[in-house]
Amino acid sequence: MISSNSQDIVLKAEKLTKTWTTPAGPIDVLKGVDLDLRRGQSLAIIGPSGSGKSTLLSLLGTLDRPSSGTLVIGSTDIASLSDLELARWRGRSLGIIFQQFHLMPSLTALENVSLPLEIAGKEDARVKAREALVEVGLSARLDHLPGALSGGECQRVAIARAIVTTPTLLLADEPSGSLDPETGKQISDLIFSVAARHEMAMILVTHNMELALRCQRILKMTNGKLEEQQTSN
Ligand SMILES: Nc1ncnc2c1ncn2[C@@H]1O[C@H](COP(=O)(O)OP(=O)(O)O)[C@@H](O)[C@H]1O
Numbered sequence: 090m091i092s093s094n095s096q097d098i099v100l101k102a103e104k105l106t107k108t109w110t111t112p113a114g115p116i117d118v119l120k121g122v123d124l125d126l127r128r129g130q131s132l133a134i135i136g137p138s139g140s141g142k143s144t145l146l147s148l149l150g151t152l153d154r155p156s157s158g159t160l161v162i163g164s165t166d167i168a169s170l171s172d173l174e175l176a177r178w179r180g181r182s183l184g185i186i187f188q189q190f191h192l193m194p195s196l197t198a199l200e201n202v203s204l205p206l207e208i209a210g211k212e213d214a215r216v217k218a219r220e221a222l223v224e225v226g227l228s229a230r231l232d233h234l235p236g237a238l239s240g241g242e243c244q245r246v247a248i249a250r251a252i253v254t255t256p257t258l259l260l261a262d263e264p265s266g267s268l269d270p271e272t273g274k275q276i277s278d279l280i281f282s283v284a285a286r287h288e289m290a291m292i293l294v295t296h297n298m299e300l301a302l303r304c305q306r307i308l309k310m311t312n313g314k315l316e317e318q319q320t321s322n
């Protein structure tokens with residue numbers, strides 16, 4: 090029997106709104122997003138360019154705060170944390186992967202991946218970082234700087250950095266969006282395999298329907314809200 094008690098809920102968002110202030114006036118991008126995600130579940134968020142997918146992912150990734158609404162991840166009510174507490178909590182609790190990798194250019198692959206663990210004060214940061222880089226197939230590139238790596242290799246480093254803290258929730262915004270189709274497929278395969286291996290729940294923002302269909306649920310951003318789509322999974 091599948092249990093569905095509240096401990097299985099990894100993330101719960103209620104009535105999230107986000108209004109951007111621009112010189113041309115305020116834009117209501119998110120108008121009341123409700124979302125819940127269970128342990129190990131994979132969910133795709135689709136929708137046209139400009140519909141607010143990245144805005145929502147930055148709220149769910151706690152990189153930005155909503156204009157209103159509540160967000161609980163694990164047992165943490167995000168609004169209850171100060172910015173400093175939130176940064177520490179995020180480093181321990183979430184793995185986030187971006188289209189443009191967002192690696193530190195002056196740090197080697199190994200240093201980029203060990204950084205979140207070092208900030209968290211872990212003594213075995215280098216050992217764990219090396220293991221994560223081996224897991225993503227980069228054991229021969231530990232001491233390379235991002236500028237000396239291909240796009241696909243940079244994204245592997247970013248995936249290693251996202252999983253090295255063993256978060257329960259992985260967030261990815263168009264993770265294969267700046268890669269050629271073949272490399273993008275390899276990166277997508279890698280993300281799904283690491284998420285499954287570590288039993289991480291995953292929210293994947295993409296406009297690639299083939300990729301979205303690999304997730305258990307698909308939600309479409311429509312008029313500032315999320316609508317559940319029918320899938321055969
Ligand atoms: N930092 C910001 N300041 C002002 N407007 C923004 C900002 N970020 C995004 N927007 C606006 O919010 C809307 C949604 O953008 P975004 O979330 O990036 O959409 P998507 O990821 O679906 O393409 C767009 O109209 C965009 O111009």
Ligand SMILES: [Mg+2]
Pocket residue numbers: 142143144
């Ligand atoms: Mg976007």
